[in-house]
Amino acid sequence: MFRAEPLVKIRLLMLASEAADAALELARFGIYSPAQYAPEALSESPAEAYRDAWLEAESRVSKLVERCGSLPELTLPEGAAAPTLADLEELNIWLKGVWNACLAAHEGESRIQEEVRHLDGLEETMGKLERLNVDLAHLLRPDGLLAVNIGSLPTDSVKRVGEALSMTGSLVTTFDKIGDQAYAVIAGPRDRHEEVRGLLSQAGWRELPVPQELRTHPQAARVWLAEERKRVEERTGAECAAMDTLRGQYRTGLEEARLRVTLGRPLAEAAIVGVRGRGGLVSLSGWIPRRRVNESKVALEARFHGRYWLDVEEPKANEADQVPSLVHYPSWLMPFVPLVKSYGVPRYGEFDPTLPFAFTYLLLFGAMFGDVGHGAVILVLAAALYKRLGRTAWVGIAAGAVSMLFGLLYGSIFGYEDIIEPVWMSPLHHPNKMLILAVSFGVGFIVLTLLVNMRNRLIAGHTAEALFDSTGLAGLLFYLGAVGGVASMAGAVNLAAPSWMIAILGICIVAGFKWAETHAGLGERVLVTSIETLETGINLFANTLSFMRVAAFSLNHVALALAIFTLANGMGTGGHWLTIVLGNVVIIVLEGGIVAIQALRLMYYEGFSRFFSGDGIEFVPLKLVGVKQTVTPV
Amino acid sequence: MSAYLNTRVSLFSGRLWQPEDFNTLIKTPNAEMAEALAERGLPQLAAGFDSLDHRSLEQRIISEMLDETKVLIRPLTGAERNFLIYWTERFEVSNVKTLLRGKMTGERPAALLNRLTPMGAFGRLDVQDLAHAEDVSELLRRLEAGPYSGIVRQARRAFEESHDPFILDAALDRGYYEGLAHRAQPLENSAGASFRRLMGSLIDRINLVWLLRYRFNYNLPPAQVYFLLVASHYSLPSSRLRELAALGSLEAILVALPDSLRGLMRDVNDIPGVFASMERAAVETADKVLHSGAPAISRAFAYLILRERDLRSVRAVLRGRHLGLPTADIRLAMYQPSEGNA
Numbered sequence: 001m002f003r004a005e006p007l008v009k010i011r012l013l014m015l016a017s018e019a020a021d022a023a024l025e026l027a028r029f030g031i032y033s034p035a036q037y038a039p040e041a042l043s044e045s046p047a048e049a050y051r052d053a054w055l056e057a058e059s060r061v062s063k064l065v066e067r068c069g070s071l072p073e074l075t076l077p078e079g080a081a082a083p084t085l086a087d088l089e090e091l092n093i094w095l096k097g098v099w100n101a102c103l104a105a106h107e108g109e110s111r112i113q114e115e116v117r118h119l120d121g122l123e124e125t126m127g128k129l130e131r132l133n134v135d136l137a138h139l140l141r142p143d144g145l146l147a148v149n150i151g152s153l154p155t156d157s158v159k160r161v162g163e164a165l166s167m168t169g170s171l172v173t174t175f176d177k178i179g180d181q182a183y184a185v186i187a188g189p190r191d192r193h194e195e196v197r198g199l200l201s202q203a204g205w206r207e208l209p210v211p212q213e214l215r216t217h218p219q220a221a222r223v224w225l226a227e228e229r230k231r232v233e234e235r236t237g238a239e240c241a242a243m244d245t246l247r248g249q250y251r252t253g254l255e256e257a258r259l260r261v262t263l264g265r266p267l268a269e270a271a272i273v274g275v276r277g278r279g280g281l282v283s284l285s286g287w288i289p290r291r292r293v294n295e296s297k298v299a300l301e302a303r304f305h306g307r308y309w310l311d312v313e314e315p316k317a318n319e320a321d322q323v324p325s326l327v328h329y330p331s332w333l334m335p336f337v338p339l340v341k342s343y344g345v346p347r348y349g350e351f352d353p354t355l356p357f358a359f360t361y362l363l364l365f366g367a368m369f370g371d372v373g374h375g376a377v378i379l380v381l382a383a384a385l386y387k388r389l390g391r392t393a394w395v396g397i398a399a400g401a402v403s404m405l406f407g408l409l410y411g412s413i414f415g416y417e418d419i420i421e422p423v424w425m426s427p428l429h430h431p432n433k434m435l436i437l438a439v440s441f442g443v444g445f446i447v448l449t450l451l452v453n454m455r456n457r458l459i460a461g462h463t464a465e466a467l468f469d470s471t472g473l474a475g476l477l478f479y480l481g482a483v484g485g486v487a488s489m490a491g492a493v494n495l496a497a498p499s500w501m502i503a504i505l506g507i508c509i510v511a512g513f514k515w516a517e518t519h520a521g522l523g524e525r526v527l528v529t530s531i532e533t534l535e536t537g538i539n540l541f542a543n544t545l546s547f548m549r550v551a552a553f554s555l556n557h558v559a560l561a562l563a564i565f566t567l568a569n570g571m572g573t574g575g576h577w578l579t580i581v582l583g584n585v586v587i588i589v590l591e592g593g594i595v596a597i598q599a600l601r602l603m604y605y606e607g608f609s610r611f612f613s614g615d616g617i618e619f620v621p622l623k624l625v626g627v628k629q630t631v632t633p634v
Numbered sequence: 635m636s637a638y639l640n641t642r643v644s645l646f647s648g649r650l651w652q653p654e655d656f657n658t659l660i661k662t663p664n665a666e667m668a669e670a671l672a673e674r675g676l677p678q679l680a681a682g683f684d685s686l687d688h689r690s691l692e693q694r695i696i697s698e699m700l701d702e703t704k705v706l707i708r709p710l711t712g713a714e715r716n717f718l719i720y721w722t723e724r725f726e727v728s729n730v731k732t733l734l735r736g737k738m739t740g741e742r743p744a745a746l747l748n749r750l751t752p753m754g755a756f757g758r759l760d761v762q763d764l765a766h767a768e769d770v771s772e773l774l775r776r777l778e779a780g781p782y783s784g785i786v787r788q789a790r791r792a793f794e795e796s797h798d799p800f801i802l803d804a805a806l807d808r809g810y811y812e813g814l815a816h817r818a819q820p821l822e823n824s825a826g827a828s829f830r831r832l833m834g835s836l837i838d839r840i841n842l843v844w845l846l847r848y849r850f851n852y853n854l855p856p857a858q859v860y861f862l863l864v865a866s867h868y869s870l871p872s873s874r875l876r877e878l879a880a881l882g883s884l885e886a887i888l889v890a891l892p893d894s895l896r897g898l899m900r901d902v903n904d905i906p907g908v909f910a911s912m913e914r915a916a917v918e919t920a921d922k923v924l925h926s927g928a929p930a931i932s933r934a935f936a937y938l939i940l941r942e943r944d945l946r947s948v949r950a951v952l953r954g955r956h957l958g959l960p961t962a963d964i965r966l967a968m969y970q971p972s973e974g975n976a
Contacts, residue, residue, distance in 0.1 A: 052744035059766035204791030
């Protein structure tokens with residue numbers, strides 16, 4: 001839980017024709033994270049074509065599944081083999097055919113919808129055409145000197161089209177606007193009508209066919225419209241039936257295609273980084289957990305009967321930054337993992353801070369926002385939003401519970417300090433004690449982070465940094481000595497002389513280390529050493545004081561409540577309770593939010609930044625997606 | 635913030651190339667080319683400068699442009715930021731055109747994806763998804779549901795009517811530059827004459843060259859030509875463009891240009907010549923704005939115009955040398971004056 005599982009580097013050499021099956025076999029276990037460690041001689045990327053074909057197939061299958069509605073979860077048949085490149089190419093041809101058939105049906109549906117909209121528009125415009133008070137039959141006469149078009153075009157093109165048409169001697173008159181479409185009549189000399197048509201086709205013009213009936217009698221036009229609607233409805237039914245037929249016709253084939261795409265995914269994903277080859281040989285390289293090596297060997301042997309070569313190697317010390325991190329967390333700790341990962345992924349071998357993070361974060365939140373009532377509201381809200389928030393809701397539930405616990409310790413419920421007796425103490429009445437406690441907690445926290453950093457440095461082989469740097473043993477000596485010295489000055493202990501000696505020793509070692517580490521001219525070396533040494537002291541001092549905010553926020557919580565009570569007491573009964581309720585809502589939303597961020601900030605900047613490089617690589621194993629697993633994954 | 639941007643632009647302007655730098659580059663031996671480019675702050679071009687893959691060179695040039703734009707927009711907000719971000723989007727519109735052409739020719743998604751320009755942080759399109767569209771209609775519908783819906787909508791309708799790839803390209807280009815002019819409007823009010831001059835030189839050049847190409851290379855009728863131009867209020871306002879589109883020859887159009895543009899067209903008798911003259915004038919305008927006390931956004935825009943022109947000239951040199959072209963032809967491709975006139 002505190003550090004990543006030991007991994008080993010593998011290189012699996014085998015026949016190119018069996019690469020997809022090998023990737024599938026490794027993906028069944030979910031233990032193989034691909035990375036590029038193939039021998040230099042294998043300079044080709046044989047799986048790229050496979051990946052391209054797979055991507056095409058996957059995209060088509062996804063689109064088709066989207067059109068067909070949900071399909072059941074796949075079950076992997078025993079001994080199922082991954083598709084070859086030729087299989088995928090063949091599948092792509094079939095899928096393209098199916099997609100085109102579906103697309104034609106879908107386009108048919110779209111056209112019908114457009115037709116329905118068109119009829120709606122026509123019906124609406126008909127009334128307006130009637131009011132145009134022109135003889136449409138005469139106006140639209142095909143043998144007249146005037147060529148007339150009635151139709152629609154995008155509203156924002158009207159001006160431009162009008163200007164362009166004026167060059168052909170034509171006029172535009174808009175008589176209606178529906179959505180972003182303007183309905184217009186265009187009239188111009190017939191001998192330039194071709195020019196007008198060319199322009200209109202560029203302008204997104206849609207001709208409005210004015211039926212013969214509309215040109216004669218409005219009543220006849222309405223009958224025509226009703227008949228048209230009936231015809232469109234019939235076509236809608238026919239298109240729906242066609243889509244249903246298609247779904248039925250291709251469903252089995254589509255499920256088979258989905259299975260093939262699922263089986264091809266491992267090699268297609270491994271191809272991004274971990275597959276190299278030459279001729280008929282391929283190498284899959286990457287990382288797997290050391291404890292699963294034998295299991296993998298057995299599975300590969302059972303499948304390939306010796307037609308492979310598996311090279312297993314421990315990571316070298318200088319490879320630590322390339323090894324992915326695989327950390328197992330208990331399920332109750334999982335909700336806190338994203339909060340740590342949002343800062344960064346621990347490097348392989350580094351201390352994983354998730355567990356201390358969870359405890360310390362909750363402790364700080366509770367200490368800053370201790371109230372039985374407010375905590376209960378947060379707890380209930382988080383529980384109520386569980387379905388929407390998922391696992392993250394547990395962070396809210398735990399924070400609410402800890403807030404309630406501190407509420408009991410502080411004797412505070414919805415800001416009232418006189419309803420329950422504090423089990424421990426009220427922050428408002430003991431501010432100095434709260435401040436001392438907060439700073440003491442900060443000292444303990446910073447010491448812990450320095451110790452963790454020392455451990456991380458030692459494991460990474462940076463012994464000098466672990467011992468002499470400002471975040472190593474020397475920094476720790478300086479810090480403890482300085483804390484002892486300040487505590488002695490405040491009269492808390494009587495260790496002034498030895499404390500200051502330790503602090504001076506620590507800072508001198510730090511300065512010596514900075515001097516040795518700076519490779520520059522004398523002046524620059526003096527400057528860098530003095531500034532960086534000074535920075536060590538200032539940073540540690542500032543980081544410690546930063547924890548005063550824990551006490552400040554616990555006081556702030558009570559003070560905010562007092563302000564609300566003062567406001568409420570100046571009002572009548574109705575106003576009083578309204579103010580109390582609204583005030584508590586403000587406290588929960590505003591102060592609760594601020595405290596949640598402050599606790600996170602303390603963890604990130606006073607804690608993680610000292611020991612957590614956060615630039616690790618996450619262990620992302622190849623997995624079979626969307627199928628029932630038969631083998632225990634990582 | 636404008637002080638920061640001004641300082642940043644002044645620092646960047648040191649990277650701009652002078653005519654003699656191009657002369658030196660043309661003469662630089664192959665063995666020293668990588669070093670010469672790296673010294674001029676173009677390490678991305680130095681690596682693999684002699685590559686046969688001209689698309690990779692183009693992609694690296696655009697990548698450099700995007701990196702510099704990213705730095706320049708950092709202190710900007712509101713209309714200024716929107717404008718410079720939109721200025722980078724022409725590379726993405728170019729990706730849209732590549733996707734459309736690829737779909738028309740039935741190109742495989744992987745090959746198509748390789749030809750696209752990586753937009754980095756400026757990318758707004760899900761190119762993986764778009765490249766896997768089955769045909770142009772599906773691609774256009776997907777694009778219409780994305781960030782370029784405004785530009786694509788009209789292009790789709792026009793394409794559905796005509797099925798002419800030229801119409802599609804022309805509609806996309808017009809849509810993009812209409813959008814640029816629209817976003818420039820508030821800046822012309824706030825940043826004043828300098829910004830207006832830059833926009834004017836850009837839109838006038840585009841309109842005049844498009845007008846000539848559509849009219850005499852594609853033989854479109856005047857009304858159609860006018861419709862495909864960008865609405866403008868600069869030296870060639872809409873009324874003047876209508877008049878010019880109605881004229882029947884290149885010479886007549888050049889004679890009918892306003893004085894400010896007619897002066898640039900002396901000795902010009904073909905469309906590439908018009909383009910080169912307008913380009914030179916635009917570069918001079920940008921150079922003046924960059925070296926003046928103009929508002930920071932104008933100077934930043936001027937710098938980007940000049941920088942892009944420099945990088946394209948460098949590309950012309952590299953590709954010209956690679957193809958073994960004579961120096962004179964390389965200069966022609968760069969629209970650079972000869973050594974004697976430089």
